[in-house]
Amino acid sequence: MIEYITGQITDLTPASVVLECNGIGYFLNISLTTYSALSSKTAGKLFVYEAIREDAYVLYGFLDRRERELFLALISVSGVGPNTARMILSSLTPAELEQVIASGNVGLLKSVKGIGAKTAERIIVDLKDKIKAGGDTLSISTPSHSEVQEEAVAALVMLGFSHAQSQKAVQKLLKESPLLKVEALIKAALKMM
Numbered sequence: 368m369i370e371y372i373t374g375q376i377t378d379l380t381p382a383s384v385v386l387e388c389n390g391i392g393y394f395l396n397i398s399l400t401t402y403s404a405l406s407s408k409t410a411g412k413l414f415v416y417e418a419i420r421e422d423a424y425v426l427y428g429f430l431d432r433r434e435r436e437l438f439l440a441l442i443s444v445s446g447v448g449p450n451t452a453r454m455i456l457s458s459l460t461p462a463e464l465e466q467v468i469a470s471g472n473v474g475l476l477k478s479v480k481g482i483g484a485k486t487a488e489r490i491i492v493d494l495k496d497k498i499k500a501g502g503d504t505l506s507i508s509t510p511s512h513s514e515v516q517e518e519a520v521a522a523l524v525m526l527g528f529s530h531a532q533s534q535k536a537v538q539k540l541l542k543e544s545p546l547l548k549v550e551a552l553i554k555a556a557l558k559m560m
Contacts, residue, residue: 372428373412379405384428386413395428396449399457404430418449419521420530427453434461443516443538444493446486455479455490468494516541519552528560536560 372395374388381402385392395413397405405411413428414435427449429435434456441452458479459467467475468491476487516537523533536556540547547555 369415369417369426371412371414373410375410376405376408384411384413386411386428393426395426396453397428398434398453400434400460401428401430416449425449431461437461437464439517440494440497441490443534444486444490445535445538446489451481451486454481465498467491468498471495515547515549515552518549519556522549522553523556523560526557532560 372386372388372393374386374393376384377387377392378385379402381399382396384395384397384402384405386395387393395415397413401413413430414432416427416429416435416438418425418427427435427438429438438449438452438456441447441455442449447455455464455476459475466472471491473484473487473491476482476490477484482490516534519537520530520533523537524530533556536559537552540552540555540559
């Protein structure tokens with residue numbers, strides 16, 4: 368897995384950036400927040416999320432780990448894909464999004480293009496426990512939880528199960544037993560499917 372890419376910015380649009388690193392240009396999808404931070408720079412470092420599907424290999428770039436963790440939390444919600452998560456992170460800064468989720472502000476989340484009332488409520492219900500107040504700032508309480516989930520889903524997809532089916536089974540198991548290790552999680556998911 369690619370953790371981050373550091374390189375020269377060779378192409379920058381509000382939705383994407385090309386970072387050249389050692390002669391290779393990496394095309395990364397970005398949020399408007401990341402675009403704003405990169406617009407005055409000639410080089411940058413972006414943390415990466417790799418979306419590997421049967422028909423595509425897509426990279427998403429984030430200014431910092433906090434934005435990537437929020438992205439991962441958002442795509443763990445049923446009905447929220449990478450493009451919807453990117454739209455949310457383009458409309459709200461990470462701090463604003465954490466505040467919206469912690470306070471249960473459905474109205475503000477609904478104001479994001481493509482987010483309806485049911486999806487906004489689902490995001491808040493699913494993520495409210497993952498995001499907790501910690502002093503003056505809010506923080507995601509279980510970043511390793513999303514890594515375990517991501518690894519288990521990837522393994523199940525490699526075994527031939529659909530991404531949606533795998534993600535649903537893994538999420539259900541992690542809600543029941545949040546401390547499961549990847550191996551145990553995969554075995555339990557295989558018994559469910």
